[in-house]
Amino acid sequence: MPTTHSPRHSASLLIFTDLDGTLLDHDTYSCEPAREALNEVERRGIPLVLCTSKTRAEVERYRQLLNNHDPFVVENGGAAFIPVDYFSFAYPYQRDVDGYHVIEYGTPYPRLVEILQAVRAESGVKIGGFSDLNAEQVAALTGLPVEEARLAKVREYDEPFFVKGPPGELNCVNTLFRRRGFRCTRGGRFHHLTGSNDKGKAVADVARLFERACGQVRTVGIGDSQNDLPMLWAVDVPILVQRIDGKYDPTVKVPHLIRAGGIGPQGWCKAILDLLSARTEDGGTAPL
Known part of the structure; x- marks a missing residue:
């Protein structure tokens, strides 16, 4: 069962992240190389929306490991799961499952x-x-x-x-x-x-819910491969981490794409810390 955790209405930054090969190491599935940045994201109360090809059952396990209580997107944009008490206003969704409002996009x-x-x-x-x-x-x-x-x-x-x-x-x-x-x-x-779903549709809808709750929100998306492309198109700050071979996926081409210096969670950590440092130095307005 999800834990109730309403978004902070002063939040101005929203992070969407892929898991495999991005926040999680390709071989070990560990997020520990990104721990410093994860701790800072949690300390600042920045919503972290997991957006992945993984199933709901898998994501719920990682949410426990990360102490994450925010909405999440599963199976390449097949559905967005919103904890029932997360937002204080009504919004359209297709069904209720285990304490979540489920916005469905995918084919059964x-x-x-x-x-x-x-x-x-x-x-x-x-x-x-x-x-x-x-x-x-x-x-x-x-x-x-x-x-x-x-x-x-x-x-x-x-x-x-x-x-x-x-x-x-x-x-x-x-x-x-x-x-x-x-x-x-x-x-x-x-x-x-x-089916006709992709990560971008779900990301756009979830971002609109946060904007309704918090006002203007700057969105960040972090991925490593082709199935992250719709997500990266849908955010304000798209970030691509290096793959296991140290190269960037050549099929991922988005305007103003930031190529993080590091493989998977190492790149994730550096990119997020750079982002938060830039926002602090510029009064919370700089993209990086």
Whole structure:
């Protein structure tokens, strides 16, 4: 169950962050390299909205580890989960689940599995989806402990998949998905099949709720890969961290993009501390 935690009405900064490969280390899934910046964000009462391809079950675990009580976005913008007492005003949402108002954007997971199976049959391409794997197999592919892999399989709006073949086969698969009205994006480890949702739509709606509660808010988005692109387009200050190979994802191109000097959580920490330092020095107005 979520903990009630209303936003501070004086908040002028709002941070949206990806998890895997961004706030979390690619291999260890640890956020400890970003701890200094996380502590400063918490000390200042800055809302930190997790915006990820992970499931709600996974995100709830990380919210406990981070002492985070803010809204969050799951499965590449499939839904935004708002603690029921977080905002003091009414707003539209689709359903109530376990103490959250849920704003839904995504296609139900069973439908995505049907589409993946149909495209696999039509194309003859060897496509592997999470729906084909048990928790032990997911753990082997991701490096997650088996218990956490089980949480990764509790999916609602997004089907991670991989193609066992040359790049041309992936292009064929993507074309067939698009013809059926579905999207495919690339994350840190897998490709993701979704409906018409993306992180940007959810980020824009959540940001509007904060603006209604707090007044003018400057938004920051931090990611590392292609599926973060809609989120980075939707914020005022887009930040890209280095991937595990020390390079930046070349497909992420956004005006005024800040390329953080560091891989994953190391880059996250440096970028946030630089941001907060600049705002302090300039009276809270500087973007970085």
